[in-house]
Amino acid sequence: MADFVLDPAFAATAAVLGELPLCHVRLQLDARYPWVVLIPRLPGLRELEDLSVADRARLVEETVLAGAAVRAVAKVLGLAVDKLNVGALGNVTPQLHVHVLGRRAGDPAWPGPVWGHSPALPYGEADLAKAAAAARIALNV
């Protein structure tokens, strides 16, 4: 079996948080949204249907855990979370990945989707350290 290779697009837009049993986990580098990205660590994946039933069950549980991490990041950044958004699109980067992010009424893209809406706002160094630490505690990574 070929090795898992991460699309370089993820490294350009998101910082490593750690590894869950199925997924490589990153923090999206957009300080406007508490936002975690899950990338299953198996080669050649594009769609949910490419995962086994057992790995799909793992992925949905890791998605829920990512939601808890999003809430933890929001808390340290002082952002409300009115609704979680979960999306697996892949139109630009087809490697299977799941976005989990927190939305609040009045956020820049509200109530539309964040993907493709507007350029990311870079994190300040202190906020990035706080956000990543909070996410890692919630994820236990």
Added chain:
Amino acid sequence: MADFVLDPAFAATAAVLGELPLCHVRLQLDARYPWVVLIPRLPGLRELEDLSVADRARLVEETVLAGAAVRAVAKVLGLAVDKLNVGALGNVTPQLHVHVLGRRAGDPAWPGPVWGHSPALPYGEADLAKAAAAARIALNV
């Protein structure tokens, strides 16, 4: 326990396909995209975390089945599917629901998300009947 009540927004934008073990299933009434919507039939749901672990595993399997239905709808409509998009947003209609739809390079919203992009294109009567029939066969409902 309170009864399941479907948000009226779904009836306005999507036609009934049938019932899977967990979800009420609808065909989104936008002829530009093969598009299925899953709504878990339990009261008071907003987020994935509100479902039990067993129901989350059911939901991800029904999401994969909805993907097969999307491919079947695309086939009878003569549309390519280059990528499936899966999204649970709920910023406008917070009742938990999962969109599963087929995207093709050059479709009206490509490569951005479809949600909030532009008004739906109504189905013609014959295409709607064909699409719904193909979806029901794929879903076995």
